[in-house]
Amino acid sequence: MRIGFDARMITHPGIGRYIGCLLPELVRQAPEHKFVVFGDPGKLGEVSRAGNIQVSSWDVPIYSVWEQIPPFRSFADIDLLHVPHFNIPLLFRKKMVVTIHDLIYLLLPEAVSSPMAKHYASFMINSALKKAERVITVSNHTREDLLDVFGEQYSAKIKVIHEASGKNFQRVNDKARIADVRCRYRLSERIILYVGSVKPHKNIPTLLEVFARLKAWGVPHQLVICGRWDKKEEHLKDKISDRHVRYLGEIPVEDLVTLYSIADVLVHLSLYEGFGLTVLEAMQCGVPVVVSDSSSLPEVAGTAAFVVSPHNLEQIADTVYNVLVNRQLRAGMIETGLEHAKRFSWSETARQTLGIYRSVVR
DSSP states (O other), rough: OOOEEEETTTTTTTHHHHHHHHHHHHHHHHHTSSEEEEGGGGGGGGGGGGGGGGEEEOOOOTTTTGSSSSSSHHTOOOSEESSSSOOOTTTOOEEEEEEOOOOOOHHHHHSSSSSOOOOOOOOHHHHHHOOOOOEEESSSHHHHHHHHHOOGGGGGGGEOOOOOOOTOOOOOHHHHHHHHHHHTTOOOOOOOOESSSSSSGHHHHHHHHHHHHHTTTTTTOEEEEEBBBBBGGGGGGTTTTTTEEEEEEEHHHHHHHHHHHOOSSSEEOOOOSOOOHHHHHHHHHOOOOEEETTHHHHHHHHTSSEETTOOOOOHHHHHHHHHOHHHHHHHHHHHHHHHHHHOOOHHHHHHHHHHHHHHHHH
């Protein structure tokens, strides 16, 4: 097979992690197939050096009209195209597999910049469902959202294939590396951590209120927020200027792994997630996790995390406080989390994805 893969979003949070972890594993498991990877060659790194990869330069902006004018010559000799987001090339006439991560643009009005953006997302997702031979969703929750919004007629073509944490997310015990990260980012000894973009649906105001309550109860911790900033959350800048709150922005993966390793708890109170990859990353680094009971998060966390209502301040604060002060509870959560994270692997994700490719081409 000659498999086309749209890798233009490899530097984006979330979907970029999906591409960056899945693509190398696909290439490794299927040396008999040729992968034609579309994107910016300068961003593809080590994966572009594999013997069964051909890089085709195509770096047009995401969601632009230009991505609807694909490189037809490069598309002509592929058997299948995998698009890892709903922004498919509408003029592509061959077989296509599409991954849809979530329906946030349709289900959460605050997540879109304008009504036009919502209409665009609805049209493109509907088009992807119609044109694709198979649609991959990263959680059962996203699959159910698709069927609820667009109809049960698409049920047979939608396959759930979970994501996983990268192999590099392992607990760091190197004291010099830990000291370096603490110094460079000005971190205290005790940390409550949030990892993810700062967007309206991520429920950061509630996280800040919970942290204020914990400080009033005397916890010595610093709240560390790590992820890409969204301009719609400018009103939060005054609240995160507190000396006990550190916003780090996006940081290199090697620093993020260390950050997980020194945190006492990850708190993720999002109102909507297609998967919630940071939950598994934290568990794999030996961090107890508290998540909201919204969307796919209970599906991903299983029984290895505490699940709370994202709007119940008292319940969240009580739960986080117990995790912080009860060493026996923390130890049990760490052990359970490490075992739970082993159920997810990019090797299995790639194996199932290759199975989709083969069934489509046959």
